[in-house]
Amino acid sequence: MVDAADAVVDEVVSIAQSLGLPVETDKPYDFDEDELPLVIVHTQDEELIDEEGMPREAWDVTWRIAPVVEVWVRADDPLTIRSTLSGHWSTLRSAIRESNILALVRGGSRPGLVKKKEEIDGRPGIAGFSVEIECEIERD
Secondary structure, three states: OOOHHHHHHHHHHHHHHOOOOOEEEOOOOOOOHHHOOEEEEEOOOEEEOOOOOOOHHHOOOEEEEOOEEEEEEEOOOHHHHHHHHHHHHHHHHHHHHHOOHHHHOOOOOOOEEEEEEEEOOOOOOEEEEEEEEEEEEEOO
């Protein structure tokens, strides 16, 4: 049986692959410009949610995970970067909407999304965005 957190991460990787760009998971080092465009999925930490009223024997059932998808592109023209990133964000939103993520989260909960603009100081012409997909899951 697949762990609930692993199932969510696998679904997020599948969502990231919808962009048709190279996808790395938990890439432990900085990327080179010649690797762009690139999508990185960070699996992040897992946090136990202490639910009031839960029976003592079920203390370790509910967890919060928040994988992050980073999309990075390179271009010499800021308008090209903006246009490219807008297109990728639109594709990613559609993939999230059409994904199986709702079936994987805890019953009655919904995933939360936080999108942020990303830039790297000292590296002009490289920009991106990140999307955190926060989910509550239940483990048996």
